[in-house]
Amino acid sequence: xxxxxxxxxxxxxxxxxxxxxxxxxxxxxxxxxxxxxxxxxxxxxxxxxxxxxxxxxxxxxxxxxxxxxxxxxxxxxxxxxxxxxxxxxxxxxxxxxxxxxxxxxxxxxxxxxxxxxxxxxxxxxxxxxxxxxxxxxxxxxxxxxxxxxxxxxxxxxxxxxxxxxxxxxxxxxxxxxxxxxxxxxxxxxxxxxxxxxxxxxxxxxxxxxxxxxxxxxxxxxxxxxxxxxxxxxxxxxxxxxxxxxxxxxxxxxxxxxxxxxxxxxxxxxxxxxxxxxxxxxxxxxxxxxxxxxxxxxxxxxxxxxxxxxxxxxxxxxxxxxxxxxxxxxxxx
Amino acid sequence: xxxxxxxxxxxxxxxxxxxxxxxxxxxxxxxxxxxxxxxxxxxxxxxxxxxxxxxxxxxxxxxxxxxxxxxxxxxxxxxxxxxxxxxxxxxxxxxxxxxxxxxxxxxxxxxxxxxxxxxxxxxxxxxxxxxxxxxxxxxxxxxxxxxxxxxxxxxxxxxxxxxxxxxxxxxxxxxxxxxxxxxxxxxxxxxxxxxxxxxxxxxxxxxxxxxxxxxxxxxxxxxxxxxxxxxxxxxxxxxxxxxxxxxxxxxxxxxxxxxxxxxxxxxxxxxxxxxxxxxxxxxxxxxxxxxxx
Numbered sequence: 001x002x003x004x005x006x007x008x009x010x011x012x013x014x015x016x017x018x019x020x021x022x023x024x025x026x027x028x029x030x031x032x033x034x035x036x037x038x039x040x041x042x043x044x045x046x047x048x049x050x051x052x053x054x055x056x057x058x059x060x061x062x063x064x065x066x067x068x069x070x071x072x073x074x075x076x077x078x079x080x081x082x083x084x085x086x087x088x089x090x091x092x093x094x095x096x097x098x099x100x101x102x103x104x105x106x107x108x109x110x111x112x113x114x115x116x117x118x119x120x121x122x123x124x125x126x127x128x129x130x131x132x133x134x135x136x137x138x139x140x141x142x143x144x145x146x147x148x149x150x151x152x153x154x155x156x157x158x159x160x161x162x163x164x165x166x167x168x169x170x171x172x173x174x175x176x177x178x179x180x181x182x183x184x185x186x187x188x189x190x191x192x193x194x195x196x197x198x199x200x201x202x203x204x205x206x207x208x209x210x211x212x213x214x215x216x217x218x219x220x221x222x223x224x225x226x227x228x229x230x231x232x233x234x235x236x237x238x239x240x241x242x243x244x245x246x247x248x249x250x251x252x253x254x255x256x257x258x259x260x261x262x263x264x265x266x267x268x269x270x271x272x273x274x275x276x277x278x279x280x281x282x283x284x285x286x287x288x289x290x291x292x293x294x295x296x297x298x299x300x301x302x303x304x305x306x307x308x309x310x311x312x313x314x315x316x317x318x319x320x321x322x323x324x325x326x327x328x329x330x331x332x
Numbered sequence: 333x334x335x336x337x338x339x340x341x342x343x344x345x346x347x348x349x350x351x352x353x354x355x356x357x358x359x360x361x362x363x364x365x366x367x368x369x370x371x372x373x374x375x376x377x378x379x380x381x382x383x384x385x386x387x388x389x390x391x392x393x394x395x396x397x398x399x400x401x402x403x404x405x406x407x408x409x410x411x412x413x414x415x416x417x418x419x420x421x422x423x424x425x426x427x428x429x430x431x432x433x434x435x436x437x438x439x440x441x442x443x444x445x446x447x448x449x450x451x452x453x454x455x456x457x458x459x460x461x462x463x464x465x466x467x468x469x470x471x472x473x474x475x476x477x478x479x480x481x482x483x484x485x486x487x488x489x490x491x492x493x494x495x496x497x498x499x500x501x502x503x504x505x506x507x508x509x510x511x512x513x514x515x516x517x518x519x520x521x522x523x524x525x526x527x528x529x530x531x532x533x534x535x536x537x538x539x540x541x542x543x544x545x546x547x548x549x550x551x552x553x554x555x556x557x558x559x560x561x562x563x564x565x566x567x568x569x570x571x572x573x574x575x576x577x578x579x580x581x582x583x584x585x586x587x588x589x590x591x592x593x594x595x596x597x598x599x600x601x602x603x604x605x606x607x608x609x610x611x612x613x614x615x616x617x618x619x620x621x622x623x624x625x
Contacts, residue, residue, distance in 0.1 A: 035447070035449065036449050036450060038447070038528055039443045039447035039449035039452070040443070040449065040451075041443075042439040042440060042442055042443035042447075042528075042532075043439070043440050043443050043455060044439075045435070045436040045439055045440075046436040046437060046439065046440035046459075046499050046503065047440075047455075049432075049436055049492065049495055049496040049499060050458075050459065050462065050496055050499050050500075052496070053470075053474065053477075053492055053493045053496035053497075054462055054465060054470060054496050054497060054499075055458075056473075056477075057470040057472075057473035057474040057477060058465060058469060058470050058473075060473040060476075060477075061469060061470065061472060061473050064472075064473065071472075071476060118368065121361050121364065121365060122365075124358075124361070126358055126361060126362070126365075127358075127362075128365075132365050132368075132369055134608075134611070135369055135372050135373060136368070136369075136372055138372075138376075138604060138607065139372065141553060141557075141603050141604060141606075141607040142557070142600055142603055142604075143556065143557035143558075143559060143574065143575045143578075143599075143603065144557065144559055144575070145557075145559050145574075145575030145576070145578045145579050146574075146575065146578055146596055146599050146600055146603075148579075149578055149579065149582045149592065149596055150375060150379055150596055151375070152582075153589060153592065153593070154375055154378065159391060159394065161374075161375070161378050161394065161395070164394045164395055165395070168395065195371070195372065195375070199372075200618075203615060203618050204618055207615070207618055252464065252466075255466070256466035256467075256468055258468050258559075258560060259559040259560065259575075262559075262560075263559070263579055276468075277466070277468040280468060280469075280471070280472070281468075281471070281560075284471070284472045284475075285472075285475075285564070290472060290476075293472055294472055294473075297468065297469040297470075297471075297472060298469070300466060300468065300469055301465065301466065301469040304464050304465075304466055304469075305464060308464040
C-alpha cells in the first residue's frame with residue numbers, strides 16, 4: 001500500500017507535531033474526520049448508483065419473494081415461504097436446476113479444456129496465429145441477440161445451413177431437429193455457447209501462458225521432460241490461477257444464462273431449454289406473478305452466492321483480489 | 333485435441349534439429365486450426381453470402397456463391413432510417429453508460445487505492461460482491477423502480493442501471509492500476525500544494541489513460557450487447573438498440589431469410605469494427621484480469 005493520505009502517525013506532518021496536548025489531540029480528531037469525509041466523498045457517486053440500482057432492487061426482490069403479488073402497488077398479500085415451496089414442486093424449475101447443472105458440467109468438461117488446447121496451440125510461434133486468435137475471439141464480441149438469431153437460422157430444421165452441410169456429406173439423417181426437439185435442444189444450445197464463448201476463455205489462457213517465463217519450460221526441457229510432462233508439471237500449475245478464474249466465470253455465466261436462450265427458443269420446446277432466468281422472466285413479465293418470479297430470482301442469487309463464497313473460500317483463496325476483470329456476464 | 337498436438341513432439345525434443353522438429357510438429361497443429369477456424373468462420377461467411385441472395389435463391393442454392401449477387405437486401409436496410417436509428421441509440425446509450433461508469437468508478441477506485449479510511453475494506457467487499465449479482469435477479473424490482481421513476485422509454489432507464497452494474501468490475505480494475513502509481517509522485521504533488529482531487533484530476537487520470545481505455549472498451553461492449561435491460565425498458569421502438577432491433581426484425585421478416593441475414597451482418601459490423609480498433613485495450617484488460625494474483 002502506498003497511501004499518502006494516511007491519517008496516522010507515520011505520515012510527515014504528524015511527526016513534526018509537538019508532544020500531544022489536549023488541543024493537538026482535538027486537532028487530530030478533526031483532521032481524521034476531514035480525511036474520512038474526503039475519502040468518502042470520492043465514493044459518493046459510485047455508492048449512490050450502486051445502492052440505488054443494485055443493492056436496493058436485490059433486497060426488494062428478497063422481500064417480494066414472500067408475497068403473492070402482481071407487480072402493481074406495494075406487495076401486501078403475505079404468503080410466507082409458499083412461493084419457495086411451490087418452486088421446488090414445480091417440474092419446470094427443477095428442470096431449470098438440472099439443465100443448469102448440465103451446462104456447468106459440459107462447460108467445465110468440454111469447453112474449457114478445448115479452450116485450453118487452442119490456447120496452447122496458439123501460444124506457439126505459428127503461421128497465422130494472430131488471425132486465428134482474432135477469429136476465435138470474434139464471436140465473443142457479438143451480442144447474444146445476433147448470435148442467437150444467426151444460429152436459429154443455421155439450425156433451422158431442413159433448410160438451415162447445418163442440415164444442408166450434413167446432407168451434402170451424406171449424414172442427412174443426423175440433422176433435422178436441433179432446437180426443435182426436446183432431446184436435441186440442449187446439445188445444440190451448448191454448441192452455440194461453445195462457438196460464442198470458448199474464444200473468451202482461450203484469450204484468458206493465452207494471457208496466462210504468456211506470463212509464464214520461458215526459462216521454466218526450457219529448464220524442464222533441458223532436464224529431459226517430455227512435452228506432456230512440461231505441460232502437466234510446469235505450465236498447468238503456473239496457469240492455475242487463470243484456470244480457476246475462468247472456471248468461476250463459466251459457472252456463474254451458466255447459472256445466469258438468459259439472452260441466448262430467450263432469443264433462440266424462449267425456453268422451448270415445452271420448457272426443455274428453459275433456464276432459471278427465463279423462468280423468472282416468464283413469470284415476472286409475461287404472467288405478472290411477480291412474487292413467484294422474485295422467488296426464482298432469490299434462488300438464483302442464492303445459488304450464485306453460495307457457489308461464489310464456497311469457491312472463494314476453497315478454491316480461489318487469495319488470488320481473486322483484483323483478478324475478476326472481465327465483461328459483465330462474461331464467459332458463459 | 334491435445335493428443336494430435338503432443339504426439340509428434342513426444343519423441344522429438346532432444347534428438348531432432350530444431351528446424352525439422354518445428355515442421356514435423358506444426359503440420360497437425362495447422363490441420364486442427366484450419367478445421368476449428370472453418371467452424372468458427374463458416375456461420376459468419378454463410379450469413380454474409382446469404383445476404384447477397386434473394387430468399388428464393390437461398391432456398392434453391394443454400395451453400396454456393398450467390399448468382400446473381402443481389403445487393404438490394406443490404407442497400408434496402410442501409411437506406412432505411414430505422415437501422416440508423418438503432419445504431420444511433422445504441423451508440424448514445426453506450427457512450428452515456430461508459431462516461432458515467434468510468435467517472436464514478438475512477439473516483440471510487442482512487443479513494444480505495446490511495447486513502448486509508450474506516451470502512452474501506454467493507455465498502456470494497458460490497459462492490460466486489462456486486463460481481464456475483466446476476467442482473468437477472470435485480471431485473472424485476474429494477475423494472476418496477478424505473479417505472480415508478482418514469483424512466484421507461486427513456487435512455488437513462490438503460491444507462492443508469494448499466495452503469496451501476498458495471499461499477500464492481502471497473503472499480504476493481506482501476507484500483508489495481510491506481511495502486512501501481514508510485515506514492516512519491518503523490519507526496520511531491522501534495523508538497524506542491526495539490527489537493528487530493530487536484531492530484532486525481534491533473535496527475536493520476538492522465539497517467540492512467542491506458543487503464544481508462546481498457547475499462548471504457550469493456551463498458552462500451554457490455555452496453556452495446558446488452559439485451560435484457562433494453563428489452564424491459566423500451567416498450568416502443570424509439571430507443572430500441574441493435575440487439576432488440578435484430579430480434580424484432582427476425583420476428584417481422586421471419587419468412588424472408590435472406591433479408592434477415594443481411595440485417596444480421598450489418599448489425600455485426602459496428603461491434604467487429606470496434607473490436608478491430610480496440611483489440612489492444614480489450615485483450616489487455618482480459619490479460620490484466622487473468623494473470624494478476
